[in-house]
Amino acid sequence: MSIIAAILIVLGLFFFSAGTLGILRLPDFYTRLHAAGKCDSLAAVLFVLGIALYTLQDLSFGSILLAIKLLLVAVFVFIASPTATHAITEAALILGVKPWERTKKRKA
């Protein structure tokens, strides 16, 4: 059980670092939001699932209750994070934030 939990948490860390790399390196607002929204929602859910499995190591009433609460957190992150990304993107589109285009042409 703890091995699966460790694998899930390491996967979550990988997605978080990929999202951070995307926020730092991608060229404009939309692509950065793409990286942040996708990676963060998946990574947070993986993290929470890993922690829930880790608390289920000793089966008692308290640990099962804690795991159910953590699963609820995962469900609501999965609903709320993409919605927030959608709202921010639409607001940016209406305000007229221009997407990035390649300006310099490469030499053939």
Add this chain to the structure above:
Amino acid sequence: MKQLQEKAKQRQLGDSLIIKTAVRLMVPFIQLFGLYVIVHGHYSPGGGFQGGVILGASFILLALAFDMKTSFKHMSEKVNAILGNLGAAIFIGVGLICALVGGLFLDYSALNIIIPLGPVEWRSFGIFLVEVGVGLAVMSIMVLLYWNISSSGKMDEGL
């Protein structure tokens, strides 16, 4: 890009089906969690202020995702004012009753004279009573502040 912008401008900002559905799904659970934070405040992190802020945020989310009239439907100005004053009255009232029956202000163990539960139990339960009052007051003041600021005092349209 232009076409997309025109398409998005045709409907009002925040009028999208995705946001409305997600908010409608999440608001009851946010309110339940706010109540949990208030009630569980003296065993775990949380308490009256934090729970009140979460409860108020759920109404602010309604006003943001739909418009202010929808949030008035769920909590009108009158109910809001009553709840805010009731919260402050609970806080002051519990403290004053403690002082009237012979203890200090907010010394809950003095309430043991009215209903004999034991002074330790009354200290725990008295904190719960006071935190319910704090939660009600904080919730209504948060919502009232948002209504007033977002409509610049007119309380009509909102953002």
